[in-house]
Amino acid sequence: MARAGEDALIARYFAPLSGPGAEGLRDDAASLTPSPGHDLVVTADAVVAGVHYFPDDPPGSIAIKALGVNLSDLAAKGASPRGFLLTLALPDDWTEAWLSAFAEGLGTASRHHACPLLGGDTVRSGGPALIGITAFGEVPAGCMVRRQTARAGDRLCVSGSIGDAALGLALRLSTVTTPDAVALDALRDRYLHPRPRLSLAPLLRRHARAAMDVSDGLVGDLTKMLAGTGLTAQIEAARVPLSSAARAVIGGDAGRLTIALTGGDDYEILCAVPPERLAAFLDEADQAGVRATEIGSVEPGEAPPRVLDASGAAMTFTAESFSHF
Amino acid sequence: MARAGEDALIARYFAPLSGPGAEGLRDDAASLTPSPGHDLVVTADAVVAGVHYFPDDPPGSIAIKALGVNLSDLAAKGASPRGFLLTLALPDDWTEAWLSAFAEGLGTASRHHACPLLGGDTVRSGGPALIGITAFGEVPAGCMVRRQTARAGDRLCVSGSIGDAALGLALRLSTVTTPDAVALDALRDRYLHPRPRLSLAPLLRRHARAAMDVSDGLVGDLTKMLAGTGLTAQIEAARVPLSSAARAVIGGDAGRLTIALTGGDDYEILCAVPPERLAAFLDEADQAGVRATEIGSVEPGEAPPRVLDASGAAMTFTAESFSHF
Incomplete structure (x- = not known):
């Protein structure tokens, strides 16, 4: 070669x-x-x-x-x-x-x-x-954490913050603008430089029933985690962790929040944790230097996962995930 | 992803x-x-x-x-x-x-x-x-056959036949032509369809001191096998195995022989075999259904490997191997 x-x-x-x-x-x-x-x-x-x-x-x-x-x-x-x-x-x-x-x-x-x-x-x-x-x-041996092995009742958690890279890309493309230079720099940096959450790997083996990385958008990747398993999920948009930079750029703009929830390139971890493991997982993640946040739960059902807004209504998305292909 | x-x-x-x-x-x-x-x-x-x-x-x-x-x-x-x-x-x-x-x-x-x-x-x-x-x-464990571990005195062998794919490519590009339709088909097929010599893998572990696949041309790949090792080699062009199709197309044309010896895409094995292992290697290759042929030997020295023509003179090549890059 x-x-x-x-x-x-x-x-x-x-x-x-x-x-x-x-x-x-x-x-x-x-x-x-x-x-x-x-x-x-x-x-x-x-x-x-x-x-x-x-x-x-x-x-x-x-x-x-x-x-x-x-x-x-x-x-x-x-x-x-x-x-x-x-x-x-x-x-x-x-x-x-x-x-x-x-x-x-x-x-x-x-x-x-x-x-x-x-x-x-x-x-x-x-x-x-x-x-x-x-x-x-x-x-x-035998401990690879799989994608589609969640069970009903598991709590859904994500690492770090969601949407930074997608907003960074939108800012780069000028489809979104902000006067906040600090936020602009932070979000564009997140688009350029993924931070693989390797410090969570041993915790996922100990505590997570299923996991995947969020690369194509939180909503779409959650859908993939549960597709064909007979399970669905409910998450609350207000619980999805946003960085201060993302909050500054989103403000109250529903379209920008949608970018954060459905855009790609987060490279955060989405995982399903049994309820009895949740406290230990969140605590150990904190000790490992990566915040983890509970955003919802896995439930029985074949429907696509629901994302509830602050009023408790289900949000709708025209595209659930970002597709490069 | x-x-x-x-x-x-x-x-x-x-x-x-x-x-x-x-x-x-x-x-x-x-x-x-x-x-x-x-x-x-x-x-x-x-x-x-x-x-x-x-x-x-x-x-x-x-x-x-x-x-x-x-x-x-x-x-x-x-x-x-x-x-x-x-x-x-x-x-x-x-x-x-x-x-x-x-x-x-x-x-x-x-x-x-x-x-x-x-x-x-x-x-x-x-x-x-x-x-x-x-x-x-x-x-x-520990038995991967390496590229640069030949020793002086080892015999150099190749599997199958050399130059078919390079001639097939030349025919495809019409830089070489032939009236022999059977040879044409055979050589173009060799260009299209490499035949990885997996049946030789256990024999190489048992008998070869060093090996690589010939992907960028025999002369250039032999040079790579020995580069920086303090070793050189001498091979005889007349001993390099040619298919009947390649012989038909080469005839007595020195330029076409050069294509066969330096062109790419052979996907044959080049290996260095200690003399005391040579007979067993050749015999077992035959039993495994892949002809192996001795073409020369490894010698001390820093010079590039020599390829001798039928008269015993060293051949010269403007390009020793095919480069896609």
């Missing part, structure tokens, strides 16, 4: 990011073995210029997002990162400056999350850049 | 290809555990329309190539397939007919090689199609 020009790029920019088993990226494959008594958890997500990010976003930020969206999936499954493979498809006009800044951001994120590069492939895209990552994590 | 339209595509075309641990592709990740006493081997290679294949190649053939080039890497490392992740980046003009035929070819190859789909991502490419695959294999 390595080619002449590719070999030089790999040696210069990516070999310094490589970890044990990667053979210094001089082989066509890497070996990887879970710790004794553990399963590997594998996930793959790609981001594309002009689809998932803006081509003129800082290259380091693009790298942080590409790795972050994958680590967010590992976190939601209760897994600790072990490493990743990178498929880098470059447009014909790529530059060394771009690649250098990309590799620097990737290295920073990789070290921060203790998730070394194990290998990959570099190709011409023939179009926009595409960054495909396969991330490997591990969990104690 | 799943979206509304994406979910329907996955359920219709890809869920039927999924294997144990994949949760029916309804989760964001899959769990995967090597057999007791085994390491996982992981590799990622992408193919891009207009770069690695022709956009109008049959969709099933594109799928077979995308999976095959990854399984070829596993074979060269001595690994048996366990599963794969698919990152499918589709152009805006994708059709259900294309996707259906692609999935059918992928399913056929997946079942043939006992390598089920474990998950992945489907995105808009914003340009040509890109098919990224991460393949997982396993080897007995």
Whole structure:
């Protein structure tokens, strides 16, 4: 898979990011073995210029997002990162400056999350850049937290705050505006830089019956969590945690609240926790430095989840989640 | 990572290809555990329309190539397939007919090689199609066959026949022509459909000191196998195994022989075998249904490998390997 020009790029920019088993990226494959008594958890997500990010976003930020969206999936499954493979498809006009800044951001994120590069492939895209990552994590055997295993009565919780990235994107696109420069910066930063909630992974294994990361919008992802399970849910919009920046931009605007509840790129955790585990989960999340908030509950029924507004009426949405596809 | 339209595509075309641990592709990740006493081997290679294949190649053939080039890497490392992740980046003009035929070819190859789909991502490419695959294999612990571990005196062997795919590509591009319709069909088929040499994987573990798959041309890949190791090699062009179709098209044409020796897409195995293991390796390969041929030997020295022609003179090449990048 390595080619002449590719070999030089790999040696210069990516070999310094490589970890044990990667053979210094001089082989066509890497070996990887879970710790004794553990399963590997594998996930793959790609981001594309002009689809998932803006081509003129800082290259380091693009790298942080590409790795972050994958680590967010590992976190939601209760897994600790072990490493990743990178498929880098470059447009014909790529530059060394771009690649250098990309590799620097990737290295920073990789070290921060203790998730070394194990290998990959570099190709011409023939179009926009595409960054495909396969991330490997591990969990104690049989302990991967699944998506569709909630039960009626479970309490629904989310980590951090919801809607920041979707509002940040709307601000970036100027479909929403704000005079609040501090809020603007904070929300655009959340759009650029996902924060995978890896510190919650062990808590999810201990306390959550089901979990997923919120990547395509809270309402749509909640619908996916329960689709086909014979379960539905009720959440209260007023309980959905919003950052102070999001509150400042939303004000009383129902359309902006809808963006927050249905827009993508949160990379927070949505989980179903048995009632008897709720207090421990919320408390341990707090100790782990990530606020978790109860927003509603799982109920029997086939209908789509209901989102109640402050008056107790069910909100309606034209699109429940963001679709890049 | 799943979206509304994406979910329907996955359920219709890809869920039927999924294997144990994949949760029916309804989760964001899959769990995967090597057999007791085994390491996982992981590799990622992408193919891009207009770069690695022709956009109008049959969709099933594109799928077979995308999976095959990854399984070829596993074979060269001595690994048996366990599963794969698919990152499918589709152009805006994708059709259900294309996707259906692609999935059918992928399913056929997946079942043939006992390598089920474990998950992945489907995105808009914003340009040509890109098919990224991460393949997982396993080897007995510590037994992955490495690329750069040959020693002086080892015999160099290749599987199957060399140059068919590169000649098939040249015929497809009409830079080479032939009146031999049978040879034409055979060589174009080799270009379209790599044959990962998985039946050699256990033999490589037993007998080979180093191995890699020949994907970018024999001469260039041999150079990579030895680069930086303090070793060089000498091979004899006359010993490089050619198919009858390749012999018919090459005739006595030195330029065509060069295409065969330096062109890409062979997906054969190049390995270094200690002399005392050579007879057993060749014999067992034959029993496994794949001819292996000794073509030269590893020697001390820093110079690039030498390829001797029939008169014993060193051949020179302007490009030692094919670069897509």
